[in-house]
Amino acid sequence: MAGENEIEGRNRDGEQMHYSSTNLSSDWPFNGSNDLTNTSMALVTSSNPMNNTSCSSASMIDSFCHTPPTIWDHNPTNSQHLGAFCDVNLQNNATTSSSALGFRKGNHIAPSSWSPPNSAVKRGGVFLPPAAATSTMLPHTLSQFPADSGFIERAARLSSFSAGNFEDMMNPFGNVPESSLSPYSNRPVQGQPQDGFVNGFKSTSGEGSKDTPPPVDYETNDGSQPKHDARQGGSGFSGNNLPGEAEYSEGGQDETSNEGFGSKKRRRSDQDTDYNQFKRSPQTPNEATRNNSEIQQKGDRNPNSIANKSSGKHGKQVSQSSDGQKEEYIHVRARRGQATNSHSLAERVRREKISERMKFLQELVPGCSKVTGKAVMLDEIINYVQSLQRQVEFLSMKLATVNPRMDFNIEGLIAKDMLESRVGPSGTLGFGADMAMAYAHNPSQMASIMQGGISGLGSSSDAVRRTINSHLMAVGGVYKDPSSQASSAWDDELHNIVQMGLNPSGTPINTQNLGSTPPSHLKAEP
Amino acid sequence: MSASQQLTPTNPNSALKIRLAYRFLLTLNTLNAKKPPNFDHTQIHRRSHRVKIAAYASMASVVGPKRAWSRAILWKIRNRGMLARNKKRIHRISTPIRLHRHHARRRRNPNRVVHVDPFVNSGLEVKLRKLVPGAETIDPCGLLDETADYIKYLATQVEVMRNLVDLYSTI
Numbered sequence: 001m002a003g004e005n006e007i008e009g010r011n012r013d014g015e016q017m018h019y020s021s022t023n024l025s026s027d028w029p030f031n032g033s034n035d036l037t038n039t040s041m042a043l044v045t046s047s048n049p050m051n052n053t054s055c056s057s058a059s060m061i062d063s064f065c066h067t068p069p070t071i072w073d074h075n076p077t078n079s080q081h082l083g084a085f086c087d088v089n090l091q092n093n094a095t096t097s098s099s100a101l102g103f104r105k106g107n108h109i110a111p112s113s114w115s116p117p118n119s120a121v122k123r124g125g126v127f128l129p130p131a132a133a134t135s136t137m138l139p140h141t142l143s144q145f146p147a148d149s150g151f152i153e154r155a156a157r158l159s160s161f162s163a164g165n166f167e168d169m170m171n172p173f174g175n176v177p178e179s180s181l182s183p184y185s186n187r188p189v190q191g192q193p194q195d196g197f198v199n200g201f202k203s204t205s206g207e208g209s210k211d212t213p214p215p216v217d218y219e220t221n222d223g224s225q226p227k228h229d230a231r232q233g234g235s236g237f238s239g240n241n242l243p244g245e246a247e248y249s250e251g252g253q254d255e256t257s258n259e260g261f262g263s264k265k266r267r268r269s270d271q272d273t274d275y276n277q278f279k280r281s282p283q284t285p286n287e288a289t290r291n292n293s294e295i296q297q298k299g300d301r302n303p304n305s306i307a308n309k310s311s312g313k314h315g316k317q318v319s320q321s322s323d324g325q326k327e328e329y330i331h332v333r334a335r336r337g338q339a340t341n342s343h344s345l346a347e348r349v350r351r352e353k354i355s356e357r358m359k360f361l362q363e364l365v366p367g368c369s370k371v372t373g374k375a376v377m378l379d380e381i382i383n384y385v386q387s388l389q390r391q392v393e394f395l396s397m398k399l400a401t402v403n404p405r406m407d408f409n410i411e412g413l414i415a416k417d418m419l420e421s422r423v424g425p426s427g428t429l430g431f432g433a434d435m436a437m438a439y440a441h442n443p444s445q446m447a448s449i450m451q452g453g454i455s456g457l458g459s460s461s462d463a464v465r466r467t468i469n470s471h472l473m474a475v476g477g478v479y480k481d482p483s484s485q486a487s488s489a490w491d492d493e494l495h496n497i498v499q500m501g502l503n504p505s506g507t508p509i510n511t512q513n514l515g516s517t518p519p520s521h522l523k524a525e526p
Numbered sequence: 527m528s529a530s531q532q533l534t535p536t537n538p539n540s541a542l543k544i545r546l547a548y549r550f551l552l553t554l555n556t557l558n559a560k561k562p563p564n565f566d567h568t569q570i571h572r573r574s575h576r577v578k579i580a581a582y583a584s585m586a587s588v589v590g591p592k593r594a595w596s597r598a599i600l601w602k603i604r605n606r607g608m609l610a611r612n613k614k615r616i617h618r619i620s621t622p623i624r625l626h627r628h629h630a631r632r633r634r635n636p637n638r639v640v641h642v643d644p645f646v647n648s649g650l651e652v653k654l655r656k657l658v659p660g661a662e663t664i665d666p667c668g669l670l671d672e673t674a675d676y677i678k679y680l681a682t683q684v685e686v687m688r689n690l691v692d693l694y695s696t697i
Contacts, residue, residue, distance in 0.1 A: 350667060357670035364677050378654060381673060385657045388680045395687040396581055397574035399554070402694040 539682065542588075546679070547686040549584035554690075579603060585683045594668070595676045598660025 338348070358377055362368045365384045371377050557573075557580055586599035602609070654669065655661045658676050661669050 353667050354670060357667065357674065361670060361674050361677070364674055364681075378651065381677070382653050382657060385654070385673070385677060385680070388677070388684055389657070391684045392581055392680070392687065393574075393578055395684065395691055396578035397570070398691045399687060399694070400570050400573035400577045402691060 542679075543682050543686055545588050546585060546682050547690070549588050550581060550683070550686055550690070553580040553584050579606075581683060581687060585679050589675075589679060593672060593675055594660040594664060595658055595672050596660075602659065 338344070354374075358374060361381055362371070362377065365380055368377065368380050371380055554577065557576055561573075582599050583603050586596035586603075589596040591597050591600075651666065651669070654673060655664075658669070658673050661672050664672060
């Protein structure tokens with residue numbers, strides 16, 4: 001059973017792929033399902049559409065006999081054909097969905113390969129009549145299946161939208177629930193829902209550009225096969241699609257602001273969209289409307305974006321007309337007496353941002369508080385930046401000349417810097433050392449050591465350098481790493497420093513010796 | 527006396543200064559360690575140039591890749607050898623796009639010269655774009671942002687260097 005189901009699923013996928021290939025050109029490879037079989041089947045079926053259709057239908061029929069009873073039980077008993085398809089789809093789902101997208105929503109999940117049409121899910125157009133079909137109905141439907149490749153195609157498409165509104169679909173084969181249709185009943189039947197369907201199909205591929213070809217296909221199919229009940233059901237479905245479409249387009253209007261996001265979101269993994277779509281599958285059209293609103297509330301979720309995009313094309317005029325409020329993704333409210341055009345709003349936001357930054361710059365650049373106007377401000381900024389860069393160059397030259405003798409430790413210099421900047425030049429190096437120690441995160445350890453060192457060295461002008469050296473070296477050593485070996489090194493160094501510090505003649509040697517260690521220490525540091 | 531004095535920056539500026547100073551001194555030390563400084567005139571020029579590069583590099587590395595200007599600086603420094611070679615070979619033809627070999631990962635080529643339409647002040651903004659590294663291809667709003675950040679770091683770097691020079695000169 002499992003193997004058969006799998007094969008069934010594969011065949012199904014192939015069929016679906018075929019359908020998609022005929023209608024949606026290159027969408028199938030981009031379908032949400034990760035199923036390799038799907039893609040492979042798509043490639044295979046693209047070449048021989050008719051053959052595959054018949055074969056797959058036959059295989060489907062065969063598989064129907066083997067469908068697990070559970071699937072049938074859940075199926076609504078509405079339209080036979082669709083029921084069969086749904087069952088097949090369900091089987092397909094059983095096999096592939098779990099693997100591909102994990103949207104095992106039970107029976108009402110459209111086949112994974114057909115998952116893309118999120119919009120279709122939303123639309124009432126979906127109509128897997130899984131619940132309807134019973135085992136008894138199956139043979140009927142099965143017999144009818146192979147008759148019509150076009151019907152199969154349409155049914156496949158319809159079943160793909162199976163997500164939730166199949167109950168709605170069931171009614172009609174003709175009886176489109178007026179409630180769902182109400183506000184948009186005047187809309188042309190064929191064009192929009194097909195658009196939506198197609199868009200839904202293509203939503204996973206992420207482009208609404210292929211809208212036109214599929215709707216045409218759909219229409220031709222509808223027209224060419226008036227005989228079958230399924231076709232009628234299909235047309236009924238198309239009618240259903242309309243209301244569903246209408247609903248979603250309405251939702252789409254509200255989400256025009258999200259279209260920007262939508263276009264981005266659509267490129268997200270198809271799996272996401274499929275998953276979302278299937279989540280909503282078992283909902284009635286009423287629920288669909290509710291879901292629609294819910295979807296809208298979700299903001300920039302994939303299905304929303306997809307629905308937007310799917311309904312965007314044809315619904316754009318509607319959405320724009322109904323989109324009275326100015327909607328920017330920044331949600332700026334137009335001030336009183338100001339233009340509410342979206343362009344001017346964006347301009348205003350931009351200007352405000354720029355002025356805000358200019359104000360900030362004014363604070364940064366010294367002596368610019370009085371300056372008003374962008375041009376003058378910019379001039380000042382440019383001058384300031386130029387002067388800063390010149391200063392850097394000048395100071396670097398100075399450092400290059402002054403630097404050579406300095407193998408000082410960073411910490412000491414930093415301490416000195418801080419000392420100078422904050423405490424003032426009156427502070428002794430002892431303070432600096434303390435600060436440095438504190439900064440080195442080893443206050444307890446180094447404080448004692450440094451204090452000893454400092455006291456030993458004193459702070460005469462002659463000994464300043466030595467002190468600095470010693471401090472720096474010690475501090476540098478400390479700063480290196482508060483490990484045991486480091487501490488021992490400190491002790492040694494400190495001893496050296498103290499002795500050398502007390503020895504004025506030994507200063508150059510001191511620097512050299514001590515100079516050697518800090519770089520190594522420093523290098524050891526990350 | 528101040529053994530227990532805690533070293534807490536009174537304002538974020540000093541914390542920034544500490545970081546900048548640390549980084550700068552690190553590079554300086556490595557610079558000094560590499561070559562013993564001598565007082566030739568030409569050598570000093572070269573050294574000063576290296577110190578300048580070290581200053582910018584340390585400034586940019588403290589910021590990290592968060593800012594466009596820091597990224598541009600680091601990129602320039604990393605590839606200055608290649609850029610110099612390109613300069614010599616191509617003689618700086620006024621092509622809008624300069625050759626570069628390391629743009630695979632970069633979304634924006636910092637060397638790309640884009641003809642940006644200045645919003646209000648033509649000329650001034652372009653000048654600013656030339657001054658701030660990596661600001662050639664940014665929108666005007668972001669340009670001001672980058673400029674502010676750049677000014678902040680540049681000012682602190684200048685202060686650190688000034689302190690260093692004072693420190694060195696007094697000792």
